[in-house]
Amino acid sequence: MTSGAPSGDPAPRRRGRPSRTQAENGPATRDRILDAAREEFSERGYEKTSVRGIAKAAGVDSALVHHYFGTKEQVFEAAVTIAFAPALEAPAAIEEGPLEGVGERLTRFILGVWESPATRVPLLAIVRSAVNNETAAAVFRRLVAAQLLSRIARRLEVPDAQLRAELAAAQLVGIAMLRYVIKVEPLASADLEQIVARVAPVVQGHLTGP
Amino acid sequence: MTSGAPSGDPAPRRRGRPSRTQAENGPATRDRILDAAREEFSERGYEKTSVRGIAKAAGVDSALVHHYFGTKEQVFEAAVTIAFAPALEAPAAIEEGPLEGVGERLTRFILGVWESPATRVPLLAIVRSAVNNETAAAVFRRLVAAQLLSRIARRLEVPDAQLRAELAAAQLVGIAMLRYVIKVEPLASADLEQIVARVAPVVQGHLTGP
Numbered sequence: 001m002t003s004g005a006p007s008g009d010p011a012p013r014r015r016g017r018p019s020r021t022q023a024e025n026g027p028a029t030r031d032r033i034l035d036a037a038r039e040e041f042s043e044r045g046y047e048k049t050s051v052r053g054i055a056k057a058a059g060v061d062s063a064l065v066h067h068y069f070g071t072k073e074q075v076f077e078a079a080v081t082i083a084f085a086p087a088l089e090a091p092a093a094i095e096e097g098p099l100e101g102v103g104e105r106l107t108r109f110i111l112g113v114w115e116s117p118a119t120r121v122p123l124l125a126i127v128r129s130a131v132n133n134e135t136a137a138a139v140f141r142r143l144v145a146a147q148l149l150s151r152i153a154r155r156l157e158v159p160d161a162q163l164r165a166e167l168a169a170a171q172l173v174g175i176a177m178l179r180y181v182i183k184v185e186p187l188a189s190a191d192l193e194q195i196v197a198r199v200a201p202v203v204q205g206h207l208t209g210p
Numbered sequence: 211m212t213s214g215a216p217s218g219d220p221a222p223r224r225r226g227r228p229s230r231t232q233a234e235n236g237p238a239t240r241d242r243i244l245d246a247a248r249e250e251f252s253e254r255g256y257e258k259t260s261v262r263g264i265a266k267a268a269g270v271d272s273a274l275v276h277h278y279f280g281t282k283e284q285v286f287e288a289a290v291t292i293a294f295a296p297a298l299e300a301p302a303a304i305e306e307g308p309l310e311g312v313g314e315r316l317t318r319f320i321l322g323v324w325e326s327p328a329t330r331v332p333l334l335a336i337v338r339s340a341v342n343n344e345t346a347a348a349v350f351r352r353l354v355a356a357q358l359l360s361r362i363a364r365r366l367e368v369p370d371a372q373l374r375a376e377l378a379a380a381q382l383v384g385i386a387m388l389r390y391v392i393k394v395e396p397l398a399s400a401d402l403e404q405i406v407a408r409v410a411p412v413v414q415g416h417l418t419g420p
Contacts, residue, residue, distance in 0.1 A: 045342075127341065128341055128342055130391075130392055131337065131338055131341050131342075131387075131391055131392075132255075132338055132341075132342065137391070137392050137393065140392055141392060141393065141394055141395075144392075144394065145394040145395065149394075162396055163396050163397060163400055163404070163408075164408075166388055166394055166396070166397040167385070167397070167405075167408055167409065169384070169388065170381060170384030170385040170387070170388050170389075170397070171380060171381045171384055171412070172384065173383075173384035173387050173388060174379070174380030174381055174382065174383035174384030174385070174387070175377070175380040175384070177341075177380070177383050177384070177387065178376055178379065178380050178383060179380075181340075181341055181347070182340055182341075182347050182350055182351060182354075183347065183351065184351055184354065184355040184359075184376055185351075185355065186372055186373050186376070187373060187376040187377070187380070190373055194373070195377075198373075198374075198377055198416070199377065202381070202412050202415065202416070205412065206408070206412070
């Protein structure tokens with residue numbers, strides 16, 4: 001069971017440990033599974049996506065998905081981490097430059113991630129999953145609160161820094177919901193600079209105000 | 211086909227126009243259908259709910275649901291309007307009292323609607339449906355933007371009043387998402403007064419600030 005899969009067949013339909021041929025193919029196969037997972041979760045949402053469906057889309061055996069990532073929740077977390085990668089760079093945008101400009105830099109960064117379809121589509125899928133499913137919400141919490149926001153909060157060095165960072169995030173999350181998801185007018189069509197001009201001081205105030 | 215349904219049987223299984231007996235029963239039957247619709251949409255979301263399912267839950271024929279409300283989208287809008295009724299009273303909270311306190315009054319009102327499970331549960335169902343389905347999002351847009359926010363905006367009497375009202379709403383929508391839906395800590399467990407103290411000035415600033 002540990003070798004002998006025909007090299008021309010990337011998806012032998014059988015159970016148990018993945019073959020050495022598959023496992024040795026590590027990085028490329030892993031990436032292919034992640035791509036398939038991102039696509040499946042985006043299209044179907046968390047609840048309707050199965051490890052079997054991801055495996056099929058990636059042209060591998062389900063066992064190989066489990067081998068690389070573990071449970072469906074863990075595949076989801078890995079896929080979300082990739083989709084979130086641009087947003088998770090936000091703390092760098094905070095750490096560079098003076099604290100006085102942090103509100104505008106964070107606002108531009110987050111809205112920029114939502115403005116681009118390439119990053120908006122996977123983000124939207126994650127938001128949809130998190131709103132509908134407790135497991136997906138838990139993944140969202142770990143990524144957004146524990147990684148993104150706590151890194152921003154550490155930079156602030158005030159007692160209620162995490163709450164401040166979350167209230168700043170709430171302003172940006174709410175704009176994302178109304179502008180990009182629900183598409184309420186005139187916000188949905190408003191010029192980005194007009195929004196930044198109104199919102200950056202609010203985000204700054206939450207982070208560093210009295 | 212217009213009369214003769216046995217009065218002890220509220221749900222004769224047949225097609226066509228509702229009987230006079232059913233139609234005369236107007237207000238009570240209509241309310242029963244609305245209750246059932248709210249329950250069905252809350253439990254299943256917009257996409258998985260059917261007019262047939264609502265009719266069955268209300269113990270009436272599907273034709274009667276169409277008779278009173280029209281399409282599934284129109285039933286949804288009617289159910290959402292009921293669920294939203296407390297939030298739609300918010301403009302009154304704005305219109306009473308001086309404009310300087312409007313940020314705090316609106317913040318307390320909206321967070322109050324989310325704090326109470328009785329009003330939170332149907333709201334949450336609407337948010338879930340709106341995030342997942344374009345038709346439900348359109349209903350949400352009409353109710354929130356056209357009714358709630360434009361009434362607030364009219365009170366402001368400034369040129370970009372509607373955008374200001376939407377940015378204020380975005381702050382409150384984002385808090386609702388992170389505190390009550392995704393449940394990010396410490397925001398989810400934070401004292402309501404602590405949140406009001408930080409958020410009311412932001413909402414006030416959006417509405418009446420420079």
